[in-house]
Amino acid sequence: MMHRHLTLLAVLLGLASALALLPSSPASSATQLLPNLVALRASEIGVNWSGAAKELRFSTTSANLGDGPLELNGGQVTGDSQQVHQRIYNNDGTSSDRVAGSMTYHEAHGHIHFDDYADYVLESETAPGQSLRTGTKQTFCIIDTDRINHRLPGAPKKAVYTTCGSEQGMSVGWGDTYRYYLAGQSIDITGLPDGDYRLIIRIDPKGRLLETDESDNESMVRVRITGDSVTVLDSAGDKPGNGRGRPNQ
DSSP: OHHHHHHHHHHHHHHHHHHHHSOOOOSOOOOEEOOOEEEOOOEEEEEEEETTEEEEEEEEEEEEOSSSOEEEEEEEEETTEEEEEEEEEETTSOEEEEEEEEEEEETTTTEEEEEEEEEEEEEESSSSTTOSEEEEEEEEOOOOOEEOOTTSTTOOSSOSOOOOSSEEEEOTTEEEEEOTTSTTOEEEOTTOOSEEEEEEEEESTTOOSOOSOSTTSEEEEEEEEETTEEEEOOSOOOOOOSSOOOTTO
């Protein structure tokens, strides 16, 4: 009897050792459906005077051409700032959240904006080095304003994210346009000489948002500034979609 027990124990120990050598399978095979933010080139470019300040004003469109929506949710509030979580959806219907920056109240627009969403730079093509280079940072209330590519898988026919509250986002195949007349849609060019410049738009310049491709977050358009007029030198350019824009924001 003792021999039989020892034999059974040896078999069980051998089976346990064999199982331990087998490769472990992942707890979940879900695939993340990440957004992909793309910076379209500036449009509706013009020169405007605001008092004694000379401004280059322009419209900005960012688009989501990824596999899933960009969704941001407000979290803990500290003073005037609110922590932001990016919600990542998976192909099995599950989701997860990650910290992605902060939101603050934008007094000129009257609602909360996601901080450091865009960076605008005007760079001279004729001056050497970094001289004659100026820029500004812009916060956004991120919503669906323009249909960019309705053929992408998962692209909704109607706007999903439409309010500037603690939940903001951009659907697959949609874009968000900030028109030239809105606060922040300008670069101060007071004192800059006439000449040829590159107007650069960078979306998510600090890389706070998780997406499929970081290489298409920057766009550039060449312009010629002559007095109070501006000429776009590139013959072709990206254009916003067919959405409603932001007439009152």
